[in-house]
Amino acid sequence: MLQISNLKAGYGRLNALRGIDLSVKKSEIVFIVGPNGAGKSTLLKVVSGLMKPWSGEIRFENEVINGQPPERLCREGLVLVPEGRSIFSSLTVEENLALGGMGRRDKDVLEADLDTVLNTFPILRERIKGVAGHLSGGEQQQLAIARAILQQPALIMIDEPSLGLAPLMIDEVYASLKALNERTGMTLLIVEQSTARILKLADRVNVLRNGEIVLSKHKSEIGDPALLEEAYFGYVA
Numbered sequence: 001m002l003q004i005s006n007l008k009a010g011y012g013r014l015n016a017l018r019g020i021d022l023s024v025k026k027s028e029i030v031f032i033v034g035p036n037g038a039g040k041s042t043l044l045k046v047v048s049g050l051m052k053p054w055s056g057e058i059r060f061e062n063e064v065i066n067g068q069p070p071e072r073l074c075r076e077g078l079v080l081v082p083e084g085r086s087i088f089s090s091l092t093v094e095e096n097l098a099l100g101g102m103g104r105r106d107k108d109v110l111e112a113d114l115d116t117v118l119n120t121f122p123i124l125r126e127r128i129k130g131v132a133g134h135l136s137g138g139e140q141q142q143l144a145i146a147r148a149i150l151q152q153p154a155l156i157m158i159d160e161p162s163l164g165l166a167p168l169m170i171d172e173v174y175a176s177l178k179a180l181n182e183r184t185g186m187t188l189l190i191v192e193q194s195t196a197r198i199l200k201l202a203d204r205v206n207v208l209r210n211g212e213i214v215l216s217k218h219k220s221e222i223g224d225p226a227l228l229e230e231a232y233f234g235y236v237a
């Protein structure tokens, strides 16, 4: 579904991505983990069209998408949930969700999808008429994910879904994402700073450090989680 080859990008003279190779297959849950400043957000920005790469190639469903604008990629099914709060805080929860389904013509299916999303994130049903800006950080994160799901993306990229969430809430959000992936086959590319929790969910884990993928393993290849830690902290070459 997504094939990234020798991707390089940065800011001015700062080299943030130094030749990334990465692939995501249909219906997989793929994680990119790495410490602060590793280049994780930059990678998602480049793939989603928010930032132009210096060189390399990004293929989405076999089409080269380098440099295409984010709104076009969104229409083609590649949707980013950026880090932090990306909801419209003065609109209600319902209005925010409606924006997610705006481009869809299948209104009946949309209604069923909305119901499913509200079952997945019950707090959003409780607060449906409330102003989104009054939700807690974690609830706003759920709203951002729910809105993205309603866009029916083929590939949803989420930047740090655990950011600012209490541990129990992180478990809930991940359980919901896993259930969604199992039910609909939606492909997920998720960025996280911490390696905690991800092994239970991931089909593939990529460790990004200093702009380079230093480890990429399918779940069947990760026998010892220490391998992951070593790559993360740079104990191995």
Ligand SMILES: Nc1ncnc2c1ncn2[C@@H]1O[C@H](COP(=O)(O)OP(=O)(O)OP(=O)(O)O)[C@@H](O)[C@H]1O
Binding pocket: 011, 014, 016, 034, 035, 036, 037, 038, 039, 040, 041, 042, 043, 193
């Ligand atoms: N807008 C920007 N202008 C200049 N440098 C930037 C900008 N955004 C990021 N950087 C730099 O690019 C490098 C990669 O940053 P990036 O935000 O991609 O890392 P990250 O892995 O997402 O980190 P974190 O986990 O802390 O969010 C860092 O050295 C960072 O300082």
